[in-house]
Amino acid sequence: MSAEPGEHRPDPLADEFPGDKGCPETGRGLLAGISLPAAVVREAPLAHNLIWMRRFAEARGAHLAPHGKTTMAPALFRRQLEAGAWGMTLATAPQCRAAFAHGIRRLLLANQLVGEANMAIVAGLIEAGAELFVVVDGEANVAALDRYFAARGLRLPVLIELGIPGGRCGCRSAEAVLALAERVNQAPALLLAGLEGYEGVVSGDDPEGAVRAYARELVTAAHTLAGKGLFEREVPLVTAAGSAWYDLIAEAFHTLAPSQAFAPVLRPGCYVVHDHGLYAEAQRHLLAREGEAEGLRPALEVFAQVQSLPEPGLAIVAMGRRDVGGDRMPLALRRYREGGDPAAVLPVAGWEVVKLMDQHAFVRLPESAGDMGVGDVRVGDIVAFGVSHPCLTFDKWRAVLRVDDRLEVQEVMATCF
Structure with missing residues (x-):
């Protein structure tokens, strides 16, 4: 039986955020149990980025004070300090107060x-x-x-x-x-x-x-x-x-x-989760200057569902400017069936987000998507999107999910914007 609005839910990961978007509702798997859209930080690239930047700074004799305004997530602040950060940078006095309240x-x-x-x-x-x-x-x-x-x-x-x-x-x-x-x-x-x-x-x-x-x-x-x-x-x-x-x-x-x-x-600041846009480009230039083969990895994604297939070649996804930064259009990365196996990744080649509204993304589908531009795409399919400039996505969320390789939620991380 579903919970009534405001009723206490049994999952302790959701207790701090009753009723918030993008939180566990009936389970901890992103493909079943989470209210989508959801902002997601993937653990493997996150851990890689923390180590990469620590080594970068140490090799150059510098301290690291990451700019916390990017995420305003105290759980990530703690991870950065545990990875060797000297302190945290903030942009405003209230941000400093929020960081201090969480032990910084x-x-x-x-x-x-x-x-x-x-x-x-x-x-x-x-x-x-x-x-x-x-x-x-x-x-x-x-x-x-x-x-x-x-x-x-x-x-x-x-x-x-x-x-x-x-x-x-x-x-x-x-x-x-x-x-x-x-x-x-x-x-x-x-x-x-x-x-x-x-x-x-x-x-x-x-x-x-x-x-x-x-x-x-x-x-x-x-x-x-x-x-x-x-x-x-x-x-x-x-x-x-x-x-x-x-x-x-x-x-x-x-x-x-x-x-x-x-x-x-x-x-x-953005290194901790990196991105698929502005800073991905900057990183390519940095690696070329440094002569390094591997750099930061994008960890931040927004998961959302196909809401409608109203006409040939068009999918409407339930994700908009209130969920994702819009200085560049999000990039479709992977697709899954709702309730499916996280290892069963479906194609999104040729998908292009062409317009964002408050709660909707217009996605142009390629002709190869099948008959009438739909093919195997279904209403309810879950799509992972990459973002540009993570600062402009984090501030849309009171809670961000940290997930493992099986897309299981390991932590619900509060933000303090």
Whole structure:
């Protein structure tokens, strides 16, 4: 007998998420028992990615502080720390609070901290024992932070951000960095702990060359501040690196910022689950630059069912923009029968997602799908889709499923967006 809405369900994996989409309902198998669509992280590639990135950072003498905004999944944060991460990067004060609540003690807020409500969150975390760094790029922000944290009787570690003209945040020149460092040193409630940057906004006709030049500028600025004795941390941090160019940043840090002078910190976030789009392309370029044969493996997929076969050559799948990021169309990877054997994979060659609505995906089927464009495709078939830019998919879900090779749910992972 089915459970009534709101009734307690017997499966402990589902207890924390009663009524949520993409959770166990009548069993733990993705092909029978899960309310689809569901966001899924496959254990084998996840484990591979954790080891791969740890080895990458260690080989280059760098610390790893993965950007947690990608997943906002504390279960994955813990896996990253267990795999050797130095700390976690977050984008907002509430994200820092969520991470700290789940046991993450070293936090890098890779953004300017503005607004007294957000300052109160950070101050509370420091008072509770967090080691927390924030970013500054202007005198007004420095003055506001100094006033607030002095009133709380705290000293706030800050990193000066070096930006680029026309880019996002950050000081626009090495001279501006130097002037701001001197201003931070005059603020009793602030402690200059290092230099921060983000190369993901660098663009131009030669993006690789531009990123290399930016990395050199960042590290040169760090050496300048160190030479003038402006850092107040014994081993100051120098940190950058999103999920596309981290090899170039690591190269610059390794050659220009020796570990005895600085603590280099890389901050890629998407590596933990990788993707089938934007970062898959970036990884191919990275492997070519590094001369490596094997890199990260995509672990994040969205499973959804064929809802309708309304006309020849068209399948409507019950998955839309509320379930999957839409900066690039999802890719059909594999197909299964509902209730079938996970080893019995059905073809999706030639399937193309051509349109996403709130709850629907329009999938163009090839002529080879059979008579009337349907053939062996059935309503209820379950399709695994690959996504691009995992940040834009994770934030659609309160719960993400970690599954084994048999598509059995091993863990229901909460997100904290």
